[in-house]
Amino acid sequence: MDAVEPKSLLEYVLIEHRWVVVVTVLMPLSFAWKIYTTVRNYVVFKLNSAPKAHERKVKEIQRQIKEWLKGDRSTQLCTARPAWQTVSFRQGIYKKTFTNIDINLVDVLEVDKENMTVRCEPLVTMGQLSRTLEPFGLAPAVVPELDQLTVGGLVMGTGVETSSHIHGLFQNICLQYELVLADGSLVICNDLLNPGLFYAIPWSYGTLGFLTSVLIKVVPAKKYVRLEYHPYTSLPELSNRFREEALKEEPHQFVEALLFTKETGVVMTGDMVKKVGDDGKWNPIGRWYSEWFFKQVEKYLTGYKNGNKKTSVEYIPLRDYYHRHTRSFFWELQDIIPFGNHAIFRYLFGWLMPPEISLLKLTQPQAVTDLYNKAHVIQDMLVPIETLEEAIQTFHKEFQVYPIWLCPFKVFNNPGQLKIQDKSKKWQMFVDIGVYGVPKAKDFETEPSTRRIEKFVTEKHGFQMLYADTYTSRDEFRQMFDHTLYDKLRDTLPHCKEAFPEIYGKVNRHVRK
Numbered sequence: 001m002d003a004v005e006p007k008s009l010l011e012y013v014l015i016e017h018r019w020v021v022v023v024t025v026l027m028p029l030s031f032a033w034k035i036y037t038t039v040r041n042y043v044v045f046k047l048n049s050a051p052k053a054h055e056r057k058v059k060e061i062q063r064q065i066k067e068w069l070k071g072d073r074s075t076q077l078c079t080a081r082p083a084w085q086t087v088s089f090r091q092g093i094y095k096k097t098f099t100n101i102d103i104n105l106v107d108v109l110e111v112d113k114e115n116m117t118v119r120c121e122p123l124v125t126m127g128q129l130s131r132t133l134e135p136f137g138l139a140p141a142v143v144p145e146l147d148q149l150t151v152g153g154l155v156m157g158t159g160v161e162t163s164s165h166i167h168g169l170f171q172n173i174c175l176q177y178e179l180v181l182a183d184g185s186l187v188i189c190n191d192l193l194n195p196g197l198f199y200a201i202p203w204s205y206g207t208l209g210f211l212t213s214v215l216i217k218v219v220p221a222k223k224y225v226r227l228e229y230h231p232y233t234s235l236p237e238l239s240n241r242f243r244e245e246a247l248k249e250e251p252h253q254f255v256e257a258l259l260f261t262k263e264t265g266v267v268m269t270g271d272m273v274k275k276v277g278d279d280g281k282w283n284p285i286g287r288w289y290s291e292w293f294f295k296q297v298e299k300y301l302t303g304y305k306n307g308n309k310k311t312s313v314e315y316i317p318l319r320d321y322y323h324r325h326t327r328s329f330f331w332e333l334q335d336i337i338p339f340g341n342h343a344i345f346r347y348l349f350g351w352l353m354p355p356e357i358s359l360l361k362l363t364q365p366q367a368v369t370d371l372y373n374k375a376h377v378i379q380d381m382l383v384p385i386e387t388l389e390e391a392i393q394t395f396h397k398e399f400q401v402y403p404i405w406l407c408p409f410k411v412f413n414n415p416g417q418l419k420i421q422d423k424s425k426k427w428q429m430f431v432d433i434g435v436y437g438v439p440k441a442k443d444f445e446t447e448p449s450t451r452r453i454e455k456f457v458t459e460k461h462g463f464q465m466l467y468a469d470t471y472t473s474r475d476e477f478r479q480m481f482d483h484t485l486y487d488k489l490r491d492t493l494p495h496c497k498e499a500f501p502e503i504y505g506k507v508n509r510h511v512r513k
């Protein structure tokens with residue numbers, strides 16, 4: 001496969017040695033930003049000033065929409081959060097042409113220990129939420145693992161994590177949404193009040209209204225996760241174990257697997273515990289000097305291949321576990337800082353890691369964007385868990401990217417964009433297959449290869465996560481996601497079609513403007 005040819009010395013340095021800028025500029029800036037936001041959020045939460053300010057800020061959103069309604073409405077609406085600030089990998093080009101609605105809602109509003117809920121504004125991040133809840137001995141039932149992911153993005157898109165085989169996707173732990181609609185009205189929706197809107201909001205990508213707060217279910221948290229590592233050198237054996245763990249009647253609280261080649265990988269099962277037991281070692285994987293998590297997992301596979309057949313156990317601090325893939329962005333950071341996991345680097349600079357995704361996006365030169373478009377895959381495909389092995393074989397043929405992330409999750413038989421095949425069941429178990437990296441497949445070409453994978457996923461009645469690019473046609477997209485309820489709402493909500501494009505118009509690479 002041809003690399004993108006640098007056009008100048010600067011471009012060459014930015015592509016081949018991007019780490020120079022990342023380590024010397026972006027990491028210190030990211031660290032300063034982290035300190036500022038942590039202190040700011042702590043003070044605001046302690047002063048309890050956010051709930052009062054919330055009403056004022058929501059009114060300001062309504063004012064902006066009313067302003068738009070008074071105008072000629074020649075442009076549609078989106079949030080004003082610039083594309084570079086988001087985790088989504090796709091480029092939100094529409095932000096430049098749409099009317100941007102400023103949504104300055106960044107706070108945790110209320111923790112309710114009695115009802116086991118937390119009320120959040122949409123720009124609250126996962127790192128902020130788990131940090132705020134920790135002193136209360138609570139945690140969101142599903143914590144998508146990158147610190148920078150926001151509640152709003154996870155509701156309007158989707159969120160998955162290793163507890164999703166019990167609780168479902170992030171939207172399944174959301175009990176109520178507060179939204180400003182295209183006519184400027186403020187509405188509350190839940191299972192009983194405006195249920196149609198409630199079920200259509202997930203996966204709608206901000207095309208039904210603006211989210212202003214969310215009520216989220218929390219669970220009791222313990223201090224550690226007792227994690228068992230089960231290495232395998234055969235795909236059928238690994239798949240069977242993975243399925244068995246996900247579908248057990250009383251499953252472990254966390255189930256995940258990493259594949260390091262088509263046939264080898266490690267299944268991990270975990271449970272929250274109060275104390276470190278004597279059957280395993282204490283491993284604070286979130287510390288600045290710790291090795292990247294996926295590298296630690298790989299060592300268990302190597303040990304197994306070298307004859308260590310015993311199940312290994314570790315005790316990991318809960319927040320370290322939740323955010324275990326943040327320090328290395330799964331394995332994506334190794335392409336940017338190739339020596340990032342080296343002991344000397346970790347001990348000297350690990351405390352500055354990771355750089356903010358937003359700063360990486362902001363400073364990404366066009367040549368690197370071209371390179372990612374041409375010779376890099378970032379996709380999560382969601383398929384029924386029975387099809388796991390077939391899916392891995394197909395992904396291997398088209399991409400050959402390893403490691404691969406496997407995460408089981410339930411799709412509930414609810415109204416909305418996700419439909420399960422057997423309507424008599426309450427839920428169906430799926431697996432998220434996360435492919436992030438440089439493809440080694442001989443015939444890889446971004447669009448044709450991804451389209452073949454999309455076709456496979458649709459045939460299996462699966463879905464594609466939409467934070468990255470989809471290449472499906474509008475018809476194919478509508479075959480993948482059920483639009484019945486969504487279309488009905490767009491037809492009935494005042495000004496909705498005028499104000500927002502269809503989901504497809506935002507997420508398809510060739511359609512969004």
Ligand SMILES: NC(=O)C1=CN([C@@H]2O[C@H](COP(=O)(O)OP(=O)(O)OC[C@H]3O[C@@H](n4cnc5c(N)ncnc54)[C@H](OP(=O)(O)O)[C@@H]3O)[C@@H](O)[C@H]2O)C=CC1
Pocket residue numbers: 077078079080081085086087088092103122144145146148149150151152153154156157158159160161205206207209210211212465466467506
């Ligand atoms: N483990 C996981 O589950 C992971 C999930 N992801 C994905 O990343 C994305 C989340 O990234 P994040 O940076 O948090 O979110 P983004 O800012 O990228 O937002 C994602 C979408 O949600 C819409 N949205 C966000 N906030 C609001 C709001 N208040 N009102 C209306 N619409 C809103 C955005 O609309 P607009 O276009 O108007 O801005 C956008 O279309 C999700 O798509 C998620 O699936 C990525 C990595 C891991």
Ligand SMILES: CC(C)=CCC[C@@H](C)[C@H]1CC[C@H]2C3=C(CC[C@]12C)[C@@]1(C)CC[C@H](O)C[C@@H]1CC3
Pocket residue numbers: 087088089160329330332336357360361364368378380432434436465
């Ligand atoms: C667990 C799930 C469902 C998804 C994980 C996806 C992540 C691996 C990607 C989501 C956003 C991606 C970005 C990058 C790497 C891969 C993700 C973290 C970059 C940091 C790669 C380098 C670029 O310059 C910026 C990218 C921003 C988004």
